[in-house]
Amino acid sequence: MPIALLKFPTDLLGDVFKLCDPFELYKLSKCSKRTQRSIMLGGRKNWKIRFNAGSSKKVYVNGLHYNYDKNEVVLYVDNLIYIFEKAAKPEDVFITEHVGRGRNHFQPEGYMSIQCPDIDLELFSNLLVTFGISIVDRLKIDFRSFESFSNIADILIGRNIEIKEFCVEEAETRKVIDAVNYMPLINQMNITQRFECQQRFLRRYNYQLDTFPNKIIINWSFWFNIDQLLNNRSARIKLWESKLSNQDINMFFEKWKKAGTFPNLRYLEIDSIKFDNKSPILEMIPPIEQKRPRIEIRDGRNVIEGITDAVQVTKDDGTVGYLRVELGTNPRLYFLVANPADTVRYRHGRSGMTCDLLQMPIALLKFPTDLLRDVFKFCDPFEL
Amino acid sequence: MSSTEQGTSSAAPAEPTTAPESAAAPEVPESFYYVHGKDKVVHKVSAGALQHSALIHGMISNLGYTEEQAKANPFPFENIDGDILQMVVDWCNQHKGKPTPPEDTNLPKQKEKLFDLVLAVNYLEIKELLTYCCKQVAMMVKGKSPEEIREIWMIPTDAEDEAAEKEAKKRAGKEAAGETAAAAGDAK
Structure with missing residues (x-):
């Protein structure tokens, strides 16, 4: 028995939509523009979305687990996870399924899935609009269709949607001849945590990255010149296949040494065939290294970045950094800026490798007695 | 009861x-x-x-x-x-x-x-x-x-919505014109 839903008063429509799951709302949004506009009447949840376009492959997520990075859109809030997948057969389209157990750490409680005709930017933008999403947890795309990208960029920029992680997957270089047009749009996006570019660009253009998320990883970074490095405000930067030279890096360190510069920078890693032993970096001729135990930046128990056998360099304001430049077939620079709050320094003791927080005092005698005993168990007789 | x-x-x-x-x-x-x-x-x-x-x-x-x-x-x-x-x-x-x-x-x-x-x-x-x-x-x-949802909830297509909107506008125009004519008649 059909029911003329759209004749319901607005608040009643909202009550019905509140009781529909995202898959029903998504299908409803496909019925007409009017229904798509109405869906928000059901109220706004803090939906987050991840979109992996392109080929499926295994990736490393948050330094924790291997995660199967499928071509899919994932919509989630709290413990509810809804996955939009591409249907293998036309007859499977819109079939939904509840999978009781997640396939990785991201889906510990299981998830719901729906088979869609296509997993593309159109679906992604449809979901962004339909659910009024304000945070994109991860957006992974390639540069094969500027028109599609431009459409989605309009929504992301126009609504100032936060994109925590933005990843450009590699496609054949000859298929992304207009890559230069993407950068101005990317620069207008609100990318906050991570920008990763695996795409190799054509060399005949200049590409400029003016967005500074917490972390930048560029696989083919020949275009990322010294000016871009000097103006960058990111915390962690990794540049592979760079064309930066000793002179460029020296210029960078001359600036870094001055107080107040690069306030966010914690880690820099550059791989460049132009690093050599011809000219100095901070008055040191590469290779720059010194036997020294490992130093790590940690977030709790997770290692964020680490550096071994580095030379200590000091900023005018007293901030300590650790620099290592290795030459050989794969010349590479590592630079870590220490912060007492999260940086640990390993040291070699009689009982093996131990680590401690840099310069971080701790009121040990305020520990309860049993805890003190536990700590003393790990000290060797000399320390005791 | x-x-x-x-x-x-x-x-x-x-x-x-x-x-x-x-x-x-x-x-x-x-x-x-x-x-x-x-x-x-x-x-x-x-x-x-x-x-x-x-x-x-x-x-x-x-x-x-x-x-x-x-x-x-x-x-x-x-x-x-x-x-x-x-x-x-x-x-x-x-x-x-x-x-x-x-x-x-x-x-x-x-x-x-x-x-x-x-x-x-x-x-x-x-x-x-x-x-x-x-x-x-x-x-x-x-x-x-x-498609089934459209039938069950009697949802008009975009074309039907547009046609209904046009019709409503036309009707509103006619009503406004009628009111104006009536007001002019009253004034006479």
Whole structure:
């Protein structure tokens, strides 16, 4: 028995939509523009979305687990996870399924899935609009269709949607001849945590990255010149296949040494065939290294970045950094800026490798007695 | 608890018959009120049952009617069909003084009446019944394709919406023109 839903008063429509799951709302949004506009009447949840376009492959997520990075859109809030997948057969389209157990750490409680005709930017933008999403947890795309990208960029920029992680997957270089047009749009996006570019660009253009998320990883970074490095405000930067030279890096360190510069920078890693032993970096001729135990930046128990056998360099304001430049077939620079709050320094003791927080005092005698005993168990007789 | 009788007007309702009270009758005599829908059939409902409806509860809470006054002044709900009001009254009686269980088996089952029932329940502000009804409406499209949803919820296509919008604009234009002409006529 059909029911003329759209004749319901607005608040009643909202009550019905509140009781529909995202898959029903998504299908409803496909019925007409009017229904798509109405869906928000059901109220706004803090939906987050991840979109992996392109080929499926295994990736490393948050330094924790291997995660199967499928071509899919994932919509989630709290413990509810809804996955939009591409249907293998036309007859499977819109079939939904509840999978009781997640396939990785991201889906510990299981998830719901729906088979869609296509997993593309159109679906992604449809979901962004339909659910009024304000945070994109991860957006992974390639540069094969500027028109599609431009459409989605309009929504992301126009609504100032936060994109925590933005990843450009590699496609054949000859298929992304207009890559230069993407950068101005990317620069207008609100990318906050991570920008990763695996795409190799054509060399005949200049590409400029003016967005500074917490972390930048560029696989083919020949275009990322010294000016871009000097103006960058990111915390962690990794540049592979760079064309930066000793002179460029020296210029960078001359600036870094001055107080107040690069306030966010914690880690820099550059791989460049132009690093050599011809000219100095901070008055040191590469290779720059010194036997020294490992130093790590940690977030709790997770290692964020680490550096071994580095030379200590000091900023005018007293901030300590650790620099290592290795030459050989794969010349590479590592630079870590220490912060007492999260940086640990390993040291070699009689009982093996131990680590401690840099310069971080701790009121040990305020520990309860049993805890003190536990700590003393790990000290060797000399320390005791 | 409830009873109905064909009434002729809201001002002079016929004496409704009363169903036998439940065995555990309250010590304080229960007050009753009377409601009728479009069909003028008057339903006698206890104040306890009517508490489910925020609208009616708000109306009666300060009235302090005597039995006679209540009988003489049934609440008219001219926008609600008689059979729908009957369903609502039945539900209120069944759930008098107790919350609705999550799986309520005493709920109206007539799917063909669902649209009118939802509107009536929404109007009468019966929260629990409204939630159930909305759930019923939402369940209608569970697992359906967009095309099936369009049919079940009678959703017009974009083209139909555009045509209806054009038509509405045209009608509004004509009405405005008519009003202007009438105003000009009046001025003459």
